[in-house]
Amino acid sequence: MAIGLPGAGKSTYFARKGIVPLSSDMIRELLYDNAADQRHPEWVFATLRDLLRRRLAAGAQTTYIDATNLTRFFRRPFLQIAREFGCTAEALYFDVPLEVCLERNRKRENLPAGTARDARVVPEDVLRRMARRIEPPKREEGFSRIVVAHSAPIGSRSRAQGRRRRRRNGVAG
Numbered sequence: 001m002a003i004g005l006p007g008a009g010k011s012t013y014f015a016r017k018g019i020v021p022l023s024s025d026m027i028r029e030l031l032y033d034n035a036a037d038q039r040h041p042e043w044v045f046a047t048l049r050d051l052l053r054r055r056l057a058a059g060a061q062t063t064y065i066d067a068t069n070l071t072r073f074f075r076r077p078f079l080q081i082a083r084e085f086g087c088t089a090e091a092l093y094f095d096v097p098l099e100v101c102l103e104r105n106r107k108r109e110n111l112p113a114g115t116a117r118d119a120r121v122v123p124e125d126v127l128r129r130m131a132r133r134i135e136p137p138k139r140e141e142g143f144s145r146i147v148v149a150h151s152a153p154i155g156s157r158s159r160a161q162g163r164r165r166r167r168r169n170g171v172a173g
Contacts, residue, residue, distance in 0.1 A: 001064075001065045001069055001075065001078055001089060001090070001091055001092065001137075001143075002014075002021070002064065002065060002066050002067070002069065002092050002094065003068070003069045003070070003075070003091055003092065003093045003094065003136075003137055004068065004093065004094025004095070004096060004134075004149075005068065005070070005094070005096065005098065005101045005127065005130055005131055005134065006068065006101060006105060006120065006122045006127060006130070007096070007100070007101035007102065007103075007104035007105040007108075007122070007127070008094035008096040008100075008101055008151070009094055009096060009104075009149065009151060010066050010068075010092075010094055011023070011025070011066055013092070013094075013149065014064060014066055019064055021063075021064035021065060021066035022048055022051050022052060022055070022063060022064065022065050022066065023048075023065075023066040023067065024044050024045065024048055024066070024067040024068075025066070025120060026066075027044045027047050027048055027051075028044055031043065031044070031047075035120050036120050036121065036122075045067075045074075045077075048065070048067065049077055049078065049081060052065065052078065052081050053081055053084075053085075056081070056082075056085040056087060057085070065078055068130065070130060070133055070134045070135065071133060071134070071135045072135055072138075072141055075091075075137065075141060076141070079141060079142040079143070082142070083142065088144040088145075089142060089143055089144060090143060090144055090145045090146070090147065091137035091143045091145070091146040091147065092147050092149060093136060093137050093146055093147065093148045093149065094149050094151070095136070095148050095149065095150050095151075096149075096150070096151040097151075098127070098128065098131040100151055101127060101131070102124060102127060102128075105121060105122055105124070105127060108120060108121045109121050
């Protein structure tokens with residue numbers, strides 16, 4: 001389960017790994033033709049939980065969840081589903097400074113229309129409010145493992161330094 005603010009790098013991480021996760025943005029795109037449409041979050045997350053149940057029932061060995069999952073409250077249903085199916089749950093926590101997320105979010109505004117990311121610009125006040133609410137994951141919630149991915153401000157280190165740091169943190173580069 002990915003955990004982190006918008007702009008923390010969750011979707012980029014999955015895309016670089018060639019992983020197609022169950023994603024709240026994908027469901028919004030399917031329902032509303034717009035990943036940024038925030039109508040009926042209860043529909044979006046009920047669908048996400050249903051897809052997770054169906055994947056696990058079908059015998060999927062690994063399933064990734066791409067959503068902000070900022071608090072224990074929002075993570076709890078996914079962890080309960082994992083327990084129902086006798087699965088372990090791992091957290092991939094994107095511990096990225098708010099200023100980095102804000103900068104990445106601003107850059108999304110400049111992407112050409114029609115690109116997947118341009119639809120996911122989050123109003124700055126909303127992103128700041130989310131940052132105040134985030135609860136880092138804890139093993140007591142039911143995670144068998146928590147991997148922390150860090151990020152420095154854009155352009156502050158070389159690509160090789162970033163790979164070495166990610167390896168030390170358990171995230172392969």
